[in-house]
Amino acid sequence: MGIAKIAILGGGQMGAGVAQIAAGAGIDVVMIKATPGPIDKARAGIESDLARQVERGKLEQGAMDALLARLVFTDQLDAVADCDLLLESIVENLEIKRAKFAEVDRLAGPQCILASNTSTLSITAMQSATNRPKRFIGVHFFNPATVMKLVEVVPTATTSRAVTASVIGFVERLGKTPVLVKDETGFIVNRLLTPYMLDAIRCLESGLADIRGIDTAMHLGANHPMGPLSLADYIGLDVVLAMSENLYATFKHDCMEPTDLLRHLVAEGVLGRKTKLGFYDYSQRPPAPNKALQKR
Ligand SMILES: NC(=O)c1ccc[n+]([C@@H]2O[C@H](COP(=O)([O-])OP(=O)(O)OC[C@H]3O[C@@H](n4cnc5c(N)ncnc54)[C@H](O)[C@@H]3O)[C@@H](O)[C@H]2O)c1
Incomplete structure (x- = not known):
């Protein structure tokens, strides 16, 4: 079951x-925008990342041109028709994802595997919006996808072995390492990481230390590549909130309950790197702790 052409739904x-x-x-990749508006942001982001690699001598100009020639951008969902796999990567909301999958299921060819990049939602709950019990699977990449090596592969109780094997082959072809996981909220990494980031936010709320102090402590004391508040900004605070809500709803562990500060920041549209403001202010170089939070 070869995967030669894929669709990505969601250009975030x-x-x-x-x-x-x-x-x-x-x-071959067709990137399908899932919301109204211009598709140019995703294209511009990819082009500028590749141009930077060429400038630094890490990528040949010819390779960049060949890569871009394999990428098509559209807002038409029916572009999925001749794809072997569709990976959904839209907002972390079960009802929105289910509605999109129901639409995609009608438009995709019978060969197409439907996959979700959800961080925490139930793959089975999305699969049940489609008529593809054997050809539905979770394929969870990490951020930034161009760098991070892990991909959690999440078959449901009905995903066929051939589909799982085919997806594992696809993940390996991308140079990533697949890990098989049961379909349970948060899979492995976010089940363990989310309570850790939430606890770091609680430490900030209670005044245990300031933003830089918490991050420096975990960076140097636990040898993590970045501290938990930087990590939350990297992931996106809206995504962290959605993950904690989903985990708390499933497991009811206190450590998974979203904190007031996290809710407050998301309600204000302070979402981390992608909005240039989170626990840090990314409009400055190097980023500085968010002044409004330092006063707490
Ligand atoms: N950020 C991470 O670290 C990370 C890592 C792995 C997986 N994920 C998962 O990937 C998915 C996308 O996350 P992201 O970080 O790229 O978020 P993002 O905010 O960068 O992108 C969200 C995408 O969803 C689309 N969208 C927003 N509202 C929509 C709607 N009502 N209907 C359809 N599409 C809508 C947006 O246009 C955008 O393309 C989520 O399921 C998230 O849990 C995120």
């Missing part, structure tokens, strides 16, 4: 990253 940070690595691995 994750969708664009996966589109870029798949096209770089020689796969």
